Amino acid sequence: MNWLSAEWLTAPFELGFQQRALIGGSLAAIALALVGTWVVIRGMSFLGDALVHGVVPGIALAILLDFNVLVGAMLAAVVMMLGINLVHRQTSFSEDTSIGLLFVGMLGLGVILISRTDAFAGNLTEILFGDALGVTSADIAMLGVLGAVTIVVSVLLYRPFLVLSFNEQKAQLLGLRPRLAHSALLALIAVAIIGSYQTVGTLLVFGLLVGPPATAALLVRRVPLIMGLAVVIGVLSVAVGLMVSYHADTSGSATIAVVPIALFFVVLAGRSLRERFARPLPVASQP
Amino acid sequence: MSVTAVTASDVTLAYGNHVAIDRSTFDVPAGCVTTVIGPNAAGKSTILNAIAGLMTPTHGTLEVPAIGGDHKRIAYVLQTTKVNYALPISVSEVVTMGRYSTTGLYRWLSATDRDAVNSAMTRMGIAHVSTSRLQDLSGGQRQRVFVAQGLAQEHDILLLDEPLTGIDLPTAQAIDDVIHNETDRGCTVIMTTHDLSEAQFSDHVLLVSGRVVASGPPDDVLTAENLVEAYGPSLLHLDEDDRLFLDDPAHPHLPGRHAHRERTSHTESSPSDVHRE
Numbered sequence: 001m002n003w004l005s006a007e008w009l010t011a012p013f014e015l016g017f018q019q020r021a022l023i024g025g026s027l028a029a030i031a032l033a034l035v036g037t038w039v040v041i042r043g044m045s046f047l048g049d050a051l052v053h054g055v056v057p058g059i060a061l062a063i064l065l066d067f068n069v070l071v072g073a074m075l076a077a078v079v080m081m082l083g084i085n086l087v088h089r090q091t092s093f094s095e096d097t098s099i100g101l102l103f104v105g106m107l108g109l110g111v112i113l114i115s116r117t118d119a120f121a122g123n124l125t126e127i128l129f130g131d132a133l134g135v136t137s138a139d140i141a142m143l144g145v146l147g148a149v150t151i152v153v154s155v156l157l158y159r160p161f162l163v164l165s166f167n168e169q170k171a172q173l174l175g176l177r178p179r180l181a182h183s184a185l186l187a188l189i190a191v192a193i194i195g196s197y198q199t200v201g202t203l204l205v206f207g208l209l210v211g212p213p214a215t216a217a218l219l220v221r222r223v224p225l226i227m228g229l230a231v232v233i234g235v236l237s238v239a240v241g242l243m244v245s246y247h248a249d250t251s252g253s254a255t256i257a258v259v260p261i262a263l264f265f266v267v268l269a270g271r272s273l274r275e276r277f278a279r280p281l282p283v284a285s286q287p
Numbered sequence: 288m289s290v291t292a293v294t295a296s297d298v299t300l301a302y303g304n305h306v307a308i309d310r311s312t313f314d315v316p317a318g319c320v321t322t323v324i325g326p327n328a329a330g331k332s333t334i335l336n337a338i339a340g341l342m343t344p345t346h347g348t349l350e351v352p353a354i355g356g357d358h359k360r361i362a363y364v365l366q367t368t369k370v371n372y373a374l375p376i377s378v379s380e381v382v383t384m385g386r387y388s389t390t391g392l393y394r395w396l397s398a399t400d401r402d403a404v405n406s407a408m409t410r411m412g413i414a415h416v417s418t419s420r421l422q423d424l425s426g427g428q429r430q431r432v433f434v435a436q437g438l439a440q441e442h443d444i445l446l447l448d449e450p451l452t453g454i455d456l457p458t459a460q461a462i463d464d465v466i467h468n469e470t471d472r473g474c475t476v477i478m479t480t481h482d483l484s485e486a487q488f489s490d491h492v493l494l495v496s497g498r499v500v501a502s503g504p505p506d507d508v509l510t511a512e513n514l515v516e517a518y519g520p521s522l523l524h525l526d527e528d529d530r531l532f533l534d535d536p537a538h539p540h541l542p543g544r545h546a547h548r549e550r551t552s553h554t555e556s557s558p559s560d561v562h563r564e
Contacts, residue, residue, distance in 0.1 A: 041371075042371070156392065159387055159392055162376070162380075162384075163384055163387065166371060167370050170384065173359075173363050173388075174384065174385075174440075175359050176392070217375060221375050222375060223375060
């Protein structure tokens with residue numbers, strides 16, 4: 001099979017489970033790119049990373065007690081956010097300390113709970129790394145709803161999110177209720193992460209949350225453009241990741257997550273080279 | 288219009304257990320320029336925050352009759368250091384935010400909104416950089432953008448937190464012009480400053496140091512006795528002509544920190560003069 005031939009490009013998507021992986025992954029990438037733009041712009045990456053791992057005990061508990069894993073993940077996210085707020089309000093520590101405490105605590109608790117299950121290694125691997133090729137039609141329907149909700153909320157709350165990112169006091173002065181907007185953004189991030197984890201796993205969902213918006217921010221200069229380009233990069237990352245994993249026989253989820261990160265460094269290198277060559281040469285001194 | 292824009296009675300303003308302004312009573316006249324002056328951490332910004340409705344008194348009352356209970360009629364120009372410059376946003380987008388108090392979350396910008404934005408950018412001399420990114424501008428240009436954002440907002444009171452600190456001469460002149468144009472149209476301007484001479488040229492002064500030490504016309508407030516109480520005796524000195532000047536080591540480069548200049552008309556002495564010192 002020739003490199004980049006039509007067959008090379010289409011072969012990874014001939015079978016139904018591969019097509020579902022592409023559709024499900026793309027829907028997850030859309031939701032993650034939209035909320036991830038605010039995560040990158042507002043410097044909330046650590047919180048996003050912590051939230052990604054903070055849902056693990058909820059998922060583990062759902063596996064142990066046999067109830068819906070999405071409900072478990074949502075409960076864990078709520079507990080985590082309440083914990084972060086509690087530590088932040090009751091102490092003089094900065095927010096990243098409270099995030100760090102909850103991050104490690106929740107992840108550790110999650111692994112402890114999973115270690116009580118019969119298939120410890122298998123369950124842990126699936127939670128952390130997902131199973132892109134195991135996406136079902138029901139998963140796609142759920143991801144479709146998730147994508148629609150994310151798009152609608154992102155449009156409706158664009159102004160509060162924008163001014164909140166500019167300055168919280170200014171948002172309050174303009175009557176945009178920044179605390180409510182912040183809570184809505186956290187909920188949106190949690191929903192996008194929880195809805196997407198089955199596709200690429202909790203560990204690697206972070207790649208699609210931060211990678212495409214960070215790459216887009218290197219290329220365009222306005223928030224709506226960053227969102228749009230991040231969506232394109234996210235969807236392309238899913239397609240390229242699945243293609244590479246098919247031909248190279250690598251983990252689909254991990255390959256999807258690595259693609260936007262690799263693309264970020266390619267774009268960064270390209271931009272650095274362009275700036276270097278665009279810079280005027282120093283004028284040689286006259287003898 | 289009410290004669291008094293702000294009325295505070297025995298007001299205490301605190302952040303948790305930390306009292307920033309203790310048991311103070313003062314008025315701010317409407318349609319005038321009022322400066323709030325005092326040493327670092329004296330509570331200057333706290334007074335602006337309370338007037339803007341960002342915090343509520345823990346004791347006493349603070350009323351703003353000039354706005355009829357609608358805090359969105361207050362335009363507050365925050366210190367430039369408090370803004371997230373990582374946000375990829377253009378100058379016109381920043382100025383447009385001032386209209387969100389009127390448009391709310393969803394209403395499209397009307398011709399009136401766009402005119403207000405364009406007018407504010409023109410007044411502050413930044414129309415030519417309207418598509419530039421905020422983070423690419425100099426400190427002075429950023430300050431112009433933030434003032435333009437305040438002007439674009441429909442307001443009866445304009446609050447400015449240290450608008451003349453660390454900026455270039457033309458920007459200081461532009462902001463000074465706007466301040467006095469605002470009062471000409473009946474707007475109340477309240478600004479914080481470290482600059483005694485700036486306070487001397489205002490209509491009304493609040494001298495603060497953990498409380499409002501004195502308030503009233505500059506000549507009544509900026510007396511040796513009051514300044515010693517606010518700043519302590521070590522920072523106040525007499526020059527060879529027996530005139531007071533403030534030597535504030537926290538702001539060694541502040542323009543016009545010497546308060547011994549002869550008080551002249553506004554056109555003869557402006558913030559642009561201040562920077563020449």
